[in-house]
Amino acid sequence: MISAVIFDLDGVIVSTDNYHYQAWKKIADEENIYFDEEVNNRLRGVSRSDSLEIILERSERKYTEFEKTRLTEAKNTYYIKLLESLTAEAILPNVKEVLIKLKANKIKIAIGSSSKNAKLILKQIGLIDLFDAISDGNDIKRSKPHPEVFLIAAKRLGIEPTKCAVIEDASAGIEAAKKARMYAIGIGAAKNSKLCDLSVDNIAEIIEIVKK
Numbered sequence: 164m165i166s167a168v169i170f171d172l173d174g175v176i177v178s179t180d181n182y183h184y185q186a187w188k189k190i191a192d193e194e195n196i197y198f199d200e201e202v203n204n205r206l207r208g209v210s211r212s213d214s215l216e217i218i219l220e221r222s223e224r225k226y227t228e229f230e231k232t233r234l235t236e237a238k239n240t241y242y243i244k245l246l247e248s249l250t251a252e253a254i255l256p257n258v259k260e261v262l263i264k265l266k267a268n269k270i271k272i273a274i275g276s277s278s279k280n281a282k283l284i285l286k287q288i289g290l291i292d293l294f295d296a297i298s299d300g301n302d303i304k305r306s307k308p309h310p311e312v313f314l315i316a317a318k319r320l321g322i323e324p325t326k327c328a329v330i331e332d333a334s335a336g337i338e339a340a341k342k343a344r345m346y347a348i349g350i351g352a353a354k355n356s357k358l359c360d361l362s363v364d365n366i367a368e369i370i371e372i373v374k375k
């Protein structure tokens with residue numbers, strides 16, 4: 164039986180994935196590095212510094228640690244600038260209704276996000292007070308596919324990992340959920356991940372699944 168649902172943030176709750184794309188694209192263009200949607204899909208759920216390493220795979224030269232720090236800082240500056248215009252309108256369809264219904268059914272809800280900007284985003288879209296626990300990029304040493312972010316969320320909820328479901332748009336997040344021994348639900352870009360216990364087209368489908 165599922166007692167809690169842990170939600171990924173970027174790409175599941177809110178459409179900030181498009182902002183990450185725009186910010187990384189600007190960096191890649193400035194550095195003359197090839198970058199497209201396919202590369203971008205590999206960045207979903209992955210930390211800022213690991214994302215840069217993936218982008219630099221296409222670079223013709225090696226970057227020093229100092230240069231890498233400068234690039235991750237520049238990316239975050241662009242990203243935060245884009246976040247300034249973020250409002251509740253960016254909440255993905257049916258998300259708010261699903262969160263409210265889960266709570267009405269006594270299912271705990273948490274955030275499990277790799278982003279260090281997760282709380283800023285949740286405040287801006289007006290959802291921060293709805294969650295029973297938040298685990299994000301500031302809490303972890305290793306990002307998805309490591310299970311740490313989800314295990315911290317479960318601990319903060321006081322629920323056994325095996326009684327938690329995770330909903331994710333990243334293959335790395337699905338892998339992390341399975342490593343944490345949680346029920347893994349894929350949506351969007353993670354729908355075809357081989358490790359999913361289940362894939363959904365619409366987040367509203369999870370209500371019936373967790374009530375079983």
Ligand code: B16
Nearest residue numbers: 172173207208209211276277278279
């Ligand atoms: P930040 P999630 C992830 O969020 C994003 O999917 C990923 O693209 C990003 O690199 C990562 O957060 C770190 O974000 O630079 O804001 O700390 O999908 O785990 O909610």
Ligand code: MG
Nearest residue numbers: 171173174208
């Ligand atoms: Mg995501």
